[in-house]
Amino acid sequence: QTATQYTDPDNGFQFTGLTEPVHGVTYGLVFPPNPTTEFIGEIVAPIAAKWIGFSLGGAMLQSLLLVAWPNNGQIVTSTRYTTTYDLPTEYDGPTLTTLPSSLVNSTHWKWVYRCQNCTTWQNGAMPLSSGAALAWAYSDVGVDDPSNPQSTFQEHTDFNFFGIDYTSATNTNYNNYLNGDSGSTPPPTTTPTGPTTTTTTTGPTIVPTPYDYIIVGAGPGGIIAADRISEAGKKVLLIERGGPSTGETGGTYVAPWAKGTNLTKFDIPGLFESMFTDSNPWYWCKDITVFAGCLLGGGTSINGALYWYPATSDFSTAAGWPSSWTNHIPYTNMLKQRLPSTDHPSTDGKRYLEQVFNVTSQLLLGQGYSQITINDNPDYKDHAFGYSAFDFIDGKRGGPVASYLRTAKARSNFAYMDYTLVSNVVRNGSQITGVQTNNTQIGGNGIIPLTPNGRVILSAGSFGSPRILFQSGIGPSDMISLVQADPTAGPRLPPQNQWINLPVGYNASDNPSINLVFTHPSIDAYENWADVWSSPRPADAAQYLKDQSGVFASASPRVNFWRAYGASDGRVRYAQGTVRPGAASINTTLPYNASNIFTITVYLSTGITSRGRVGIDAALRGKPLVNPWLVDPIDKQILLQALHDVVSNMNTVPGLTMITPDAGQTIDQYVDAYDPSTMNSNHWVGTNTIGTSASKAVVDQNAKVFNTNNLFIVDASIIPALPMGNPHGMLMSAAEQAAAKILALAGGP
Numbered sequence: 001q002t003a004t005q006y007t008d009p010d011n012g013f014q015f016t017g018l019t020e021p022v023h024g025v026t027y028g029l030v031f032p033p034n035p036t037t038e039f040i041g042e043i044v045a046p047i048a049a050k051w052i053g054f055s056l057g058g059a060m061l062q063s064l065l066l067v068a069w070p071n072n073g074q075i076v077t078s079t080r081y082t083t084t085y086d087l088p089t090e091y092d093g094p095t096l097t098t099l100p101s102s103l104v105n106s107t108h109w110k111w112v113y114r115c116q117n118c119t120t121w122q123n124g125a126m127p128l129s130s131g132a133a134l135a136w137a138y139s140d141v142g143v144d145d146p147s148n149p150q151s152t153f154q155e156h157t158d159f160n161f162f163g164i165d166y167t168s169a170t171n172t173n174y175n176n177y178l179n180g181d182s183g184s185t186p187p188p189t190t191t192p193t194g195p196t197t198t199t200t201t202t203g204p205t206i207v208p209t210p211y212d213y214i215i216v217g218a219g220p221g222g223i224i225a226a227d228r229i230s231e232a233g234k235k236v237l238l239i240e241r242g243g244p245s246t247g248e249t250g251g252t253y254v255a256p257w258a259k260g261t262n263l264t265k266f267d268i269p270g271l272f273e274s275m276f277t278d279s280n281p282w283y284w285c286k287d288i289t290v291f292a293g294c295l296l297g298g299g300t301s302i303n304g305a306l307y308w309y310p311a312t313s314d315f316s317t318a319a320g321w322p323s324s325w326t327n328h329i330p331y332t333n334m335l336k337q338r339l340p341s342t343d344h345p346s347t348d349g350k351r352y353l354e355q356v357f358n359v360t361s362q363l364l365l366g367q368g369y370s371q372i373t374i375n376d377n378p379d380y381k382d383h384a385f386g387y388s389a390f391d392f393i394d395g396k397r398g399g400p401v402a403s404y405l406r407t408a409k410a411r412s413n414f415a416y417m418d419y420t421l422v423s424n425v426v427r428n429g430s431q432i433t434g435v436q437t438n439n440t441q442i443g444g445n446g447i448i449p450l451t452p453n454g455r456v457i458l459s460a461g462s463f464g465s466p467r468i469l470f471q472s473g474i475g476p477s478d479m480i481s482l483v484q485a486d487p488t489a490g491p492r493l494p495p496q497n498q499w500i501n502l503p504v505g506y507n508a509s510d511n512p513s514i515n516l517v518f519t520h521p522s523i524d525a526y527e528n529w530a531d532v533w534s535s536p537r538p539a540d541a542a543q544y545l546k547d548q549s550g551v552f553a554s555a556s557p558r559v560n561f562w563r564a565y566g567a568s569d570g571r572v573r574y575a576q577g578t579v580r581p582g583a584a585s586i587n588t589t590l591p592y593n594a595s596n597i598f599t600i601t602v603y604l605s606t607g608i609t610s611r612g613r614v615g616i617d618a619a620l621r622g623k624p625l626v627n628p629w630l631v632d633p634i635d636k637q638i639l640l641q642a643l644h645d646v647v648s649n650m651n652t653v654p655g656l657t658m659i660t661p662d663a664g665q666t667i668d669q670y671v672d673a674y675d676p677s678t679m680n681s682n683h684w685v686g687t688n689t690i691g692t693s694a695s696k697a698v699v700d701q702n703a704k705v706f707n708t709n710n711l712f713i714v715d716a717s718i719i720p721a722l723p724m725g726n727p728h729g730m731l732m733s734a735a736e737q738a739a740a741k742i743l744a745l746a747g748g749p
């Protein structure tokens with residue numbers, strides 16, 4: 001089949017397309033006379049079509065896919081992408097705008113849309129100077145969560161292809177079409193190809209509300225800032241690009257065995273390991289090349305929730321903090337009050353799956369370690385070990401979402417907007433006037449303004465916040481040049497004489513971590529967590545569903561330990577260990593019993609000198625440009641020393657065998673051969689580091705971006721150096737302190 005020209009009888013637009021005969025769905029496209037990167041399209045479908053997919057590359061894989069369905073009189077739409085024959089997931093970059101002649105009535109639904117930045121995508125493009133194939137997918141089975149544009153759904157029930165000649169698919173009235181006007185096209189006299197009706201149900205333009213504080217990103221930094229600032233009576237908008245996570249926030253991603261409850265993947269601590277083995281991990285950001293959580297709660301909704309109250313050194317001037325930050329105790333106390341830690345998260349107070357604790361404590365006691373309650377002694381981090389501590393609450397994921405967000409939401413001066421991506425701040429020189437979102441229904445252009453003296457706080461994370469800065473003309477010029485070349489983001493940049501040169505993306509660090517894998521006959525490896533999502537041990541699943549107790553009330557770690565090391569450069573570095581049943585990867589020549597495996601991960605933390613650089617690529621994806629792990633040979637030397645120490649007395653624990661590395665490889669060879677990407681701990685900090693001078697730092701001691709009047713950052717990116725432990729506890733204390741400093745700073749709303 002080949003597309004031909006037809007005129008839609010309702011809106012009078014001339015499209016190139018066809019009505020396929022099997023289901024009677026019409027697909028049409030029209031381009032401006034000198035094609036740019038956009039087009040107007042339409043899909044007219046009988047009500048029996050529960051969702052429709054349209055592939056701009058003419059195939060399922062590596063194509064920009066448009067997916068649409070009707071819900072409550074509106075058309076719900078998304079752009080998606082996939083490289084495998086599984087559910088295509090969110091693809092950011094294109095902008096879809098539903099045009100007014102769209103409708104839903106009793107027989108049909110019709111989606112007329114503008115698709116901008118749509119003619120090229122990752123690994124593909126529409127060949128606009130020739131012809132090509134397009135493809136459609138049809139389903140008579142409804143999607144799982146119709147109000148959610150990123151809903152999951154089952155495979156199509158039909159698909160097919162058709163040819164199109166792009167060179168004749170243009171119309172000189174294109175710009176009129178954008179305004180809902182068919183221009184000089186004569187009134188249609190041809191046979192109607194679509195439904196005839198007059199009900200227009202797409203929403204009108206929303207008049208944008210100005211806010212005192214617009215906070216971009218609902219991770220730990222953004223949520224805590226939003227709670228404290230709304231508590232102070234300011235009018236606050238918190239914007240999240242993703243959607244709900246836990247059941248209490250409207251999340252619906254529930255394991256088969258928990259069906260009928262609102263205990264989602266993000267509620268049940270024992271599902272943590274399944275984050276990395278899911279066939280449809282929609283919650284990871286698709287435009288950041290390392291793991292980042294694109295959902296409410298950010299990293300705290302998808303992490304293992306290891307929660308450490310900060311040590312004094314975490315906020316020291318030696319770590320890079322301005323001296324005004326070193327007294328963290330009042331803020332850490334505020335955090336502890338809102339979110340106490342627990343090292344026995346099961347609601348019955350018992351500990352489960354503790355075999356690794358027994359084995360590891362034999363090793364550590366033999367090395368002169370003492371067992372302590374770790375969060376009772378945050379500064380005791382040399383030769384100390386104890387039970388892993390978490391911010392779980394009532395046997396469920398707690399974190400900032402189940403604490404600070406609850407109180408924020410109860411206030412009438414707090415507003416929350418999800419599924420909304422902020423690309424850049426709108427500014428006039430050093431004065432920020434609003435944020436640019438991808439929701440063009442807001443004011444017709446997607447811009448949300450500030451009140452007079454209003455402020456923007458970026459909390460989009462160590463990759464997301466730098467990208468927003470680059471797209472706002474703030475950062476090194478090589479990054480802003482990449483933005484300039486982008487057809488959508490380029491025109492939104494301020495003029496070059498307003499660019500602000502700051503070291504955005506530099507000073508990046510992340511804990512290098514190395515896994516050692518062991519077996520011991522006493523260990524229960526819990527099937528390496530492989531079955532927790534689809535076929536858990538029935539008794540454990542039942543116990544958890546009954547009262548949130550048992551194995552599922554905790555994430556996988558069971559033991560943590562720390563040790564200090566002096567080095568030849570005069571610095572003290574700390575090594576951290578995390579121990580859990582199971583193993584992410586095993587590489588061994590030894591025969592072993594898979595039901596007895598466990599992992600000791602050794603990280604280097606406080607004192608690391610290695611730094612990398614974070615930036616964007618030409619597709620504006622966030623990525624490490626220079627890896628931050630073990631750049632300094634002394635960092636590597638200390639990490640090796642720590643690994644050797646951990647296994648130094650292995651022969652004193654009967655039955656304990658190290659299988660990775662195995663006898664054929666030394667620890668040094670193992671570390672030399674380690675894939676750097678698996679050394680990543682996803683603890684990125686420092687990409688918008690705090691400091692006292694604009695030549696070395698991005699934000700000043702009030703967390704305000706240098707050379708701006710009213711732009712702030714509150715997230716892991718301002719932390720100058722890695723803290724002692726997994727960073728989200730220390731980050732939340734930093735967010736408390738940053739919120740207090742921002743509120744105290746004169747000149748605000």
Ligand code: HEM
Pocket residue numbers: 052053054055058059060061065066067085086087088135136137153154155156159160
């Ligand atoms: C849960 C969602 C989906 C699943 C599991 C799925 C799965 C599959 C599978 C297994 C095939 C190969 C079928 C065969 O060769 O007979 C296929 C083909 C195809 N799918 Fe999907 N699909 C999904 C969603 C979509 C969507 C949203 C589109 C949007 C346009 C799409 C477009 C296509 C097209 C055009 C083909 C045929 C051409 C090709 O193989 O690339 N699919 N799909």
